[in-house]
Amino acid sequence: MSDAHDSDPEVELTSALVPFFVITNGRALPPDQQYERTALVTAHQDTAATARTLAPEEQAIMDLVANRMLAVAEIAGRTHLPLGIVRILLAQLEESGLVLVRKPAPRADSKDRELLSAVLEGLKNIGA
Amino acid sequence: MYLDADDVRSVKVLVVGPFGVGKTTYIGNISEIEPLQTEEEITEASVGYDDLSRTPEKTTTTVAMDFGRLTLSDELVLYVFGTPGQERFKEMWEELSRGALGALLIVDPERLDESFPVLDLVERFGLTYAVGVNHFEGTTTYPLDEVREALNLHPDTPVVACDVRDQKSALQALIALVQHLMSLLD
Ligand SMILES: Nc1nc2c(ncn2[C@@H]2O[C@H](COP(=O)(O)OP(=O)(O)OP(=O)(O)O)[C@@H](O)[C@H]2O)c(=O)[nH]1
Numbered sequence: 236m237s238d239a240h241d242s243d244p245e246v247e248l249t250s251a252l253v254p255f256f257v258i259t260n261g262r263a264l265p266p267d268q269q270y271e272r273t274a275l276v277t278a279h280q281d282t283a284a285t286a287r288t289l290a291p292e293e294q295a296i297m298d299l300v301a302n303r304m305l306a307v308a309e310i311a312g313r314t315h316l317p318l319g320i321v322r323i324l325l326a327q328l329e330e331s332g333l334v335l336v337r338k339p340a341p342r343a344d345s346k347d348r349e350l351l352s353a354v355l356e357g358l359k360n361i362g363a
Numbered sequence: 364m365y366l367d368a369d370d371v372r373s374v375k376v377l378v379v380g381p382f383g384v385g386k387t388t389y390i391g392n393i394s395e396i397e398p399l400q401t402e403e404e405i406t407e408a409s410v411g412y413d414d415l416s417r418t419p420e421k422t423t424t425t426v427a428m429d430f431g432r433l434t435l436s437d438e439l440v441l442y443v444f445g446t447p448g449q450e451r452f453k454e455m456w457e458e459l460s461r462g463a464l465g466a467l468l469i470v471d472p473e474r475l476d477e478s479f480p481v482l483d484l485v486e487r488f489g490l491t492y493a494v495g496v497n498h499f500e501g502t503t504t505y506p507l508d509e510v511r512e513a514l515n516l517h518p519d520t521p522v523v524a525c526d527v528r529d530q531k532s533a534l535q536a537l538i539a540l541v542q543h544l545m546s547l548l549d
């Protein structure tokens with residue numbers, strides 16, 4: 236994740252007025268934990284061949300995760316779509332095999348010594 | 364650069380505190396990206412009650428939640444989520460606290476009493492926490508021990524000075540939290 240990514244212009248959606256139930260084909264919300272806000276999303280490589288036509292909101296997500304991993308929360312923040320909608324769209328994109336979602340590890344991060352050391356080291360490096 | 368999904372891990376920390384204590388300022392300061400917000404809906408009981416059934420009416424409100432990101436290494440990303448301390452956000456606390464490393468509780472020593480409901484939530488959701496004392500300038504500087512005593516904290520709970528507008532100070536508070544988490548494993 237280089238700094239260059241962070242200067243991306245905000246994603247402009249062309250169809251902000253399309254009701255969300257249309258975008259999402261009336262799907263029910265998946266359980267919250269299914270796309271936890273720190274779950275990391277990236278586009279599958281070789282997704283160019285997909286036959287499916289994407290809604291502009293789905294395309295916006297695909298563009299955001301094309302070459303990097305982005306957390307669910309960050310996708311919501313950058314597209315200005317409500318978190319609940321992003322989760323539904325991600326469910327559809329994952330079902331179509333377009334994105335890969337890395338769910339947070341099920342074990343308790345707060346008890347993982349190796350992980351905590353890595354966090355500590357990272358924080359100290361930023362401060363240095 | 365393409366990062367394999369299996370190589371990157373994300374962790375999260377909550378930045379919590381009462382109204383207007385400096386949570387948004389803190390996140391804005393510490394985040395490597397322009398701080399972002401998620402728009403999400405919460406359901407809450409509205410003031411009006413249905414007299415016949417005595418069931419509270421439910422209303423849905425959209426709230427904006429701040430968060431920021433710190434890339435700690437090629438394999439590790441830390442997300443920091445601002446979480447307001449009011450009871451009506453407890454749905455959000457439930458989701459946010461799941462899998463979180465812990466919480467940084469920001470307090471204003473001039474109005475410590477407002478921190479109790481937040482402390483209550485932190486403890487209810489089983490979050491390990493550190494306390495960052497944000498002294499607004501022009502106010503009395505309170506010794507950290509007085510803050511500890513007033514909040515009736517466990518002797519091991521870190522209490523650190525935390526100027527939310529200063530990146531170094533903000534980082535130190537997070538470091539204190541992680542060191543505390545590690546000490547709990549000994
Ligand atoms: N002078 C001074 N102002 C501060 C300090 N910390 C925060 N502020 C200001 O206090 C106000 C509230 O800070 P925020 O960061 O928005 O607080 P918050 O906790 O996010 O507030 P809510 O989200 O409304 O609960 C802002 O206008 C800040 O600029 C400080 O240390 N000194």
Ligand SMILES: [Mg+2]
Binds near residue numbers: 386387388429445
């Ligand atoms: Mg705020």
